Amino acid sequence: MSKVERKVRLIQGNEAIAAGAVYAGAGFYAGYPITPSSEIMNDAARLMPRVGGIFVQMEDEIGSIAAVVGASLGGAKAFTATSGPGFSLMQENLGVAVMGEVPCVLINVQRSGPSTGLATKPGQADIMQVRWGRHGDQTIIALCPGSVPECFLLTVKAFNLSEKFRVPVVLVTDEVIAHARQNFAIPEPGEIPLVERKSPAGPPEKYRPFDAEEDGVAPLAAYGGEYVFHISSSMHGPDGYSNNNPDNAIWRIKQLHEKIEMHRDEIVMTNTYDTDDMDVLLVACGATTGASRAAALEARRNGIRAGVLHLVTIWPFPDREVKELAGRVKKVVVPEMNYAGQVAGEVQKVIGPDTELTRVNKYNGQIITPRDILEVL
Amino acid sequence: MLQKTGEKYLKEGVLPHMWCSGCGIGVMLGALLRSFEELGYAKNEVVVVTGIGCTGKADDYLVTNALHTTHGRALAFATGIKAVRPELKIVALMGDGDSVTIGGNHFIHAARRNIDVTAIVNNNFNYGMTGGQASGTTPGGKLSSTTLYGNPEDDFDISALACTAGANYVARTTIAHGWEMQQLIKEALTKKGFSLVEVLSPCPTNYGKRNKMGEPLDMLRWLRKNCVPSDAYAKLGEAEKEGSFIIGKLCERDKPDFNTRYAEIQEKAMSV
């Protein structure tokens, strides 16, 4: 394969996300400004009209995700970006995207909380909110970039997964990665394959928007075409109309979960570094990935064989990957920028309560450094 | 000429509908569907967006495109659809709780943004579905299940709100004025930009019962008596004006709608 000459640029994490969305074919952005995600919005405002897309600055985050869902049903690839407080406000209508199986991408640039917290400082305390923030029985796909280039690549991936499986996808990043700038060459069009949602092909009068095909995913029409359809936040049958039948509810809830479970191996992505001969495993995501890798290298210089598992996908949780690697080492370490150990809790669940887990938690609004991690190795 | 019934937009086998006897929502929905038919709208060029509440159940009766959403947010969802599908007719059907109480922020901003969506608000002065609680349009002093001793707050004038916020078209009517209601809905549907038809409507089960209008006809009579066109309203004395509603077209402008203005933005951005 011949290497395409690409212009290397110094690009910010947030800019890389906006560029990734444009690359993925996004045609609609609705949002509300919030630090530390605002550069994504500013770039969307600049770029959307240039590619024939639409940018709407909404009155709040509730309206932003609502407009995104509406635009997606109109046939556009749609996205929004926010941070903790705004993400909290988006939860209810993110649930509509789950229930209505509406593809869209939501970026949450995590900052330090709770509440308004340290508005300009990083945190990683939304991991559980991403998974469980909405009411009701449901699942979600969430990806977590560990570098600026990954901000771009995983944004494209988020759109692709969202279109393929007809689900909202959350890109969970943090202030460190979002505001860092790194050298990166944006791929040429066509270098990364793009996925478009499945459209219905049968006779319009037979179309039912929730009739899943063998792959667990139902084709989705766009409003205004020949297919007329209903999408509902209420419990509904395959035709999208309200349905209060208990058996229907079972079918519906199972369908929402099973289509993710069916494709688990395609969705769950991880990176490993120096794990072949390791005695100590570091499990990291987002900004702590770089610190963990730097710490592991330094540890090896001091005779400690450390390896790193980077959770690229955080939901569904890479349980098998964690279990397999953790089973080979004497010590598992989970560094994360929160008090409670939200990732550590999941890791513990996987490795069992009797296996010792070393937690490195920092929640003062400052990034976890390689030194912080080395102290426990 | 055959009378237009709007039946072609109605899902087969759904009648009788779920709303209480004497409720105005069915009447309002009938006027909307007849308007669709008179204007010759195809089922696939209409999207009806609903929120939550008694009015929010309307989509289940329709065979047009529909999006049933969350409480108060119908207009925000509608904004997204309209932004990417300017050729479609987008109607947001809401109650008073949906539109101007929980959803007040989206309501004023949809009007300010002048998004080409027609909002039809069934204002029955209270939350019917959850048991007759006060809403943002329950008049001061009136009784509801959460204002047992009288409402200590005053009500919003929905139409004035939309007009002030920048809507291109605002009209108020009642379900006791069937023909006028339909004409106003048709005007609103064909008006480019944000349009609102506020439909005053009885809720005998909850609001009526608690305010000495418990029989279905009582609230109809009350609407008939207290709703007057603007010229007649001007002749009323101050005491009579209190508690009366002006009906008819209340405000009309021809500002370019969001999509028209955004098309200019796209042109500018692409030429940079």
Place this chain on the structure above:
Amino acid sequence: MRDKKETKNGITEVVLAGSGGQGLISSGIMLGEAAILEDKNVMQSASYGIAQRGGLSIAEVIISDSEILFQHVESPDIVLTLTEESVKLYEPLAEKGVPVFYDTMLAEKRTGDNFYGYPFTEMAGVLGHSGMANVIALGAMAVRSGMIKAESLEEVLRERFAGETLEMNIKALYKGVGLVSG
């Protein structure tokens, strides 16, 4: 973490510190862009308060031949300080051999090895605009540390500016270069 005497495997860690509004982040970006022109890996990050102007502002740039893992500077190799507050913060590094550049008009005079005090802001004013103080400083720092060629910084300036502004900035850059090599 690392002893200063130990080799850093082609990694240079730069800190630009001062107050918000002094153009430190832009300078960090220019430095990073210049390093990219020399096929280096770059990580640039910033620390700032909620205020868009004023308050301690720090821009960090890491320039490396190999992949940069951690986002922040851990042991600076060269520092620019443009306020008294920021000189105070970084002056202990001078004793450890780290060159600390500072603006003599904006901070108290420092004596001792490894302090490089120049009236950057005043010099920039004479050249036409006090906002070019950073460019003079970058020129001086580039030569002192050998982290980047002045020509690469010039190319970045040529991409960013045009006309008279460009000419002024190039003059400022080489004024800075002259301070140290002269």
